[in-house]
Amino acid sequence: MTPLAYTGLGLDRAPAVRRDPLRLAAMLADPRAAAVPLWRDLSLVAGEPPRAGVVAGPDARRLLGAGLEPVFLGLAEAGRPVFAVDISAMEAGEAGPDLGGGTRFVALRACGPLLPGGDSGLLGYARAVLLWHRRQRFCGACGGPTASAEGGLLRRCADPACDAQYHPRIDPVVIMLVEDDGRVLLHRQHPWPPGMWSVPAGFVEPGETLVEAVIREVREETGVAVGDVRYVTSQPWPFPSSLMMAFTARAVGGRLTPDPHEVADAAWFGRAELADFDDRHRHSGEGRFLAHPGTVARLLLDRWLAGGMSAIG
Ligand SMILES: [Zn+2]
Missing domain, CATH: 3.90.79 (Nucleoside Triphosphate Pyrophosphohydrolase)
Incomplete structure (x- = not known):
C-alpha cells in the first residue's frame, strides 16, 4: 500500500x-x-x-x-x-x-x-x-503592504496603526468512505479524466463541525444520509493549501440521487466491481481507475478492499 x-x-x-x-x-x-x-x-x-x-x-x-x-x-x-x-x-x-x-x-x-x-x-x-x-502580499483589512515575520509563518501589516496579522492559509477538506452493506459510495467530479472514480470530499464551511461537514457533503452530492462518522487520518494537500481530513461513515437512509451540479456521477460499488478498477487505465482512456496511490482517498479504498471498515480505523 x-x-x-x-x-x-x-x-x-x-x-x-x-x-x-x-x-x-x-x-x-x-x-x-x-x-x-x-x-x-x-x-x-x-x-x-x-x-x-x-x-x-x-x-x-x-x-x-x-x-x-x-x-x-x-x-x-x-x-x-x-x-x-x-x-x-x-x-x-x-x-x-x-x-x-x-x-x-x-x-x-x-x-x-x-x-x-x-x-x-x-x-x-x-x-x-x-x-x-x-x-498575502497585501493586508485584507487596510489594503497596505504586508511583511514576512517569525521566519515566514506570519505576515504582518506594515502599517503599525493597522497591525493586522495573517497566518498561513490552510483550507480544511473532509473526505469520506461511505459504506452500505458491503458496498462503498464513489463519485466522479466533472473535471476528472474519463474513468476516474473516488470517494466524496468537500470543503468545510464556516460554522460547522467536521462531522457535520461529512454528513452535509455526502447528502448534497449524492442524496445519501450518513451516520457513525469516524476520523481516520489526515493529509496535507498543497494544491495550494488544503488539509484533507479522512473519515469513514455508514449510510443510514436517503436514496442515491446524484446532484448533477455537484458531481458528474455517483454509484455504489462492491468489492468484486472494484477489483476491475486498474491504475493502468489512467492513461489508456478505457476502463475505470481509482484516485492515485499516495492520496488519502486511495488509502481509504485500499484499506477497505483489504479488510472492510475494521481495517481502516
Ligand atoms: Zn493593514
Missing part, C-alpha cells in the same frame, strides 16, 4: 529560532544552510528515482540571497537550517533555471507520490507556504 504523500516532514520546526530575529539571521548566514526552491509553480527534484531537490553550499547562499523573503522551514540533522525560497524572478526557459547536479523543476502534483514520504512532505510544505506568501 503506497504511503501518504506530503506527510512525514523530518524537520524540527524550531519555534524558538523562528521567533528570534538574531538567531534567524545567524541561520540564514550559516554555511550549512540548505535551500528548497520553488520556481513559479514548479518544485525541484534530483536523481532517478526522484528525491527532493535540496540545494546546499554556495549555491544555497546564492538562491537565498536572490529569492524573496526566505521562509525558515526548520532544522534538519545536526541542526542544519533549511529554508524555502521563491526564485520565480530568476530568468529561465520553460523548464525553470538549471541548478545543475542532476536536478530539474517539476510539477509536484504529478511527482509527489513518486517521492519518498518525507521528501514529498518537505516539498509540499515549501510549496504551500511560499504560495501563501505570494497571495
